[in-house]
Amino acid sequence: MHILTADEMKKIDDSTSKEYGITSEVLMEQAAISIYNEITKNFNKNTHFLFVLGTGNNGGDGLATARLLYNEGYKNIKIAIIGKNQSELFKKQLKTIKKFGFDNFIEINDDFKNHVSVADCIVDGLIGIGLKGELKKEMLEIINIINSKKRGKIISIDIPSGIDANTGKVFGNAIKADKTITFGSYKLGHIFFPGREYSGSIIVAPLSFPKKLFSISHRELVTRDMIKKLLPKRPKFSQKYDFGNVLILAGSAEFPGASVLSAIGAQKIGAGLVRLITPCSLSSSVLEHEPGIIYKSLNKDKFSLRDIDVISKNIKKASVIVIGPGLGRSNETMQFVRGVVENSKGPIVVDADALYAVDALTLRKNIVLTPHVGEMQRIVRTDEIEIRQNYEYTEYFAKNKKATIVFKDATTIITNGEKTYFNITGNTALSKGGSGDLLTGIIAGLIAQGLDVMKASIIASYLSGRTAEIVSSEKSEYYSTPLDIAKNLYRALLEVMND
Ligand SMILES: NC(=O)C1=CN([C@@H]2O[C@H](COP(=O)(O)OP(=O)(O)OC[C@H]3O[C@@H](n4cnc5c(N)ncnc54)[C@H](O)[C@@H]3O)[C@@H](O)[C@H]2O)[C@@H](O)CC1
Numbered sequence: 001m002h003i004l005t006a007d008e009m010k011k012i013d014d015s016t017s018k019e020y021g022i023t024s025e026v027l028m029e030q031a032a033i034s035i036y037n038e039i040t041k042n043f044n045k046n047t048h049f050l051f052v053l054g055t056g057n058n059g060g061d062g063l064a065t066a067r068l069l070y071n072e073g074y075k076n077i078k079i080a081i082i083g084k085n086q087s088e089l090f091k092k093q094l095k096t097i098k099k100f101g102f103d104n105f106i107e108i109n110d111d112f113k114n115h116v117s118v119a120d121c122i123v124d125g126l127i128g129i130g131l132k133g134e135l136k137k138e139m140l141e142i143i144n145i146i147n148s149k150k151r152g153k154i155i156s157i158d159i160p161s162g163i164d165a166n167t168g169k170v171f172g173n174a175i176k177a178d179k180t181i182t183f184g185s186y187k188l189g190h191i192f193f194p195g196r197e198y199s200g201s202i203i204v205a206p207l208s209f210p211k212k213l214f215s216i217s218h219r220e221l222v223t224r225d226m227i228k229k230l231l232p233k234r235p236k237f238s239q240k241y242d243f244g245n246v247l248i249l250a251g252s253a254e255f256p257g258a259s260v261l262s263a264i265g266a267q268k269i270g271a272g273l274v275r276l277i278t279p280c281s282l283s284s285s286v287l288e289h290e291p292g293i294i295y296k297s298l299n300k301d302k303f304s305l306r307d308i309d310v311i312s313k314n315i316k317k318a319s320v321i322v323i324g325p326g327l328g329r330s331n332e333t334m335q336f337v338r339g340v341v342e343n344s345k346g347p348i349v350v351d352a353d354a355l356y357a358v359d360a361l362t363l364r365k366n367i368v369l370t371p372h373v374g375e376m377q378r379i380v381r382t383d384e385i386e387i388r389q390n391y392e393y394t395e396y397f398a399k400n401k402k403a404t405i406v407f408k409d410a411t412t413i414i415t416n417g418e419k420t421y422f423n424i425t426g427n428t429a430l431s432k433g434g435s436g437d438l439l440t441g442i443i444a445g446l447i448a449q450g451l452d453v454m455k456a457s458i459i460a461s462y463l464s465g466r467t468a469e470i471v472s473s474e475k476s477e478y479y480s481t482p483l484d485i486a487k488n489l490y491r492a493l494l495e496v497m498n499d
């Protein structure tokens with residue numbers, strides 16, 4: 001599913017009406033019917049509704065929904081309207097609902113708090129994708145009153161009022177919805193925090209927008225359907241060399257564990273051969289976890305440039321190289337990283353400590369960088385808030401450097417600067433040392449099976465996140481470890497395969 005900016009949505013709306021003859025009135029009626037259907041699934045005719053509406057088309061959707069409910073015998077409906085400049089569609093909807101006999105409009109005065117507290121369901125149609133700048137004071141006060149409500153549910157139309165549809169940022173304050181019903185497709189504000197949290201559960205009502213118009217956006221959400229289509233095939237008539245050869249250059253005396261998790265990740269996702277080379281010896285821990293991993297130690301503390309000669313055959317044979325987990329950041333090791341990248345033309349996953357060498361590397365599209373927030377912040381030299389809420393930085397960097405980036409965060413961004421995918425599976429079970437090393441291994445294991453770096457990164461991000469959700473539903477997000485996730489990867493895989 002494509003993910004849109006507010007402008008892209010407006011363009012689609014415009015084309016649907018001008019080129020395809022499905023007018024904004026029709027779309028608004030469809031929007032209202034979809035909200036009505038959702039409401040009537042969950043609330044009966046005795047429900048006390050309060051519609052809190054602005055005077056733009058978001059408010060117009062609210063008026064049309066209230067009218068549908070009223071017309072079907074939902075009698076306990078109050079409508080509060082905030083603002084003066086009514087859009088044309090809002091004006092029409094106001095006339096229409098009055099024609100149907102509805103007249104229970106309430107004022108925003110001292111009584112408003114009481115109306116809010118007795119409502120079983122508040123429908124928020126204050127502002128949708130037309131939000132401009134910081135919220136006006138009156139709007140802020142209303143949102144504060146609604147958010148301090150102790151009981152009942154809040155449903156937002158299109159996007160919680162106060163959330164910027166392009167970034168997910170809160171403009172002053174925003175409605176904390178239990179559910180949001182949006183139209184056509186997700187907006188960026190639904191999938192980036194804090195907007196993602198304020199939206200509650202999200203329902204996308206398709207309306208009659210022609211599907212092909214959505215290709216206006218180069219951004220997509222990673223979904224299970226997508227993963228099902230992308231998973232590499234495993235033909236029966238095959239052998240291990242058909243599933244690729246992963247070379248993992250990782251670990252140091254100080255950080256031995258990371259390399260093991262990467263190797264396990266590559267193997268458990270189906271790579272034919274996984275070869276792990278570490279500077280120091282950790283044979284018992286590798287073999288304990290997975291005897292199938294081919295393991296070699298160079299019997300030293302850390303990698304340095306001259307090790308390239310020792311492993312050059314392995315570099316040549318590899319279908320993909322992983323470099324970085326647990327390497328350490330000494331100058332010698334950074335030179336080693338550069339040497340490996342310069343000595344290979346194939347795909348490389350550059351992670352963790354190896355990311356410290358990025359400035360000195362000549363990148364290319366088949367090199368994947370997998371930074372977390374701190375690493376990304378350092379790579380693009382900006383502050384944390386900017387980088388987490390501005391996917392465009394990441395896209396720009398990928399385009400400029402001609403690399404593929406997997407920016408690991410609560411909403412993961414996977415981009416080569418031309419196409420961008422957002423993954424929203426996962427939870428805090430992944431906010432632990434080691435989960436990045438595992439992800440890196442999974443990405444490499446998929447590349448080894450013949451996928452391009454973007455596809456491999458999309459699948460790996462989805463599966464590791466989904467496995468974290470499955471495992472933590474039994475063991476909690478506190479308890480679940482990267483090794484638990486590695487060992488349970490098959491459950492997310494089977495879920496996709498059997499879907
Ligand atoms: N785009 C589409 O394809 C469709 C849009 N529809 C609805 O139309 C909405 C967009 O309508 P509009 O473009 O009229 O815009 P909105 O109704 O989202 O917002 C405009 C209103 O918000 C107020 N406002 C904006 N910024 C403010 C701020 N900082 N402080 C206080 N008030 C502020 C404006 O004064 C105006 O009243 C969508 O969110 C959706 O609900 C639906 O009817 C279905 C089809």
Ligand SMILES: [K+]
Nearest residue numbers: 127157159161
């Ligand atoms: K809204």
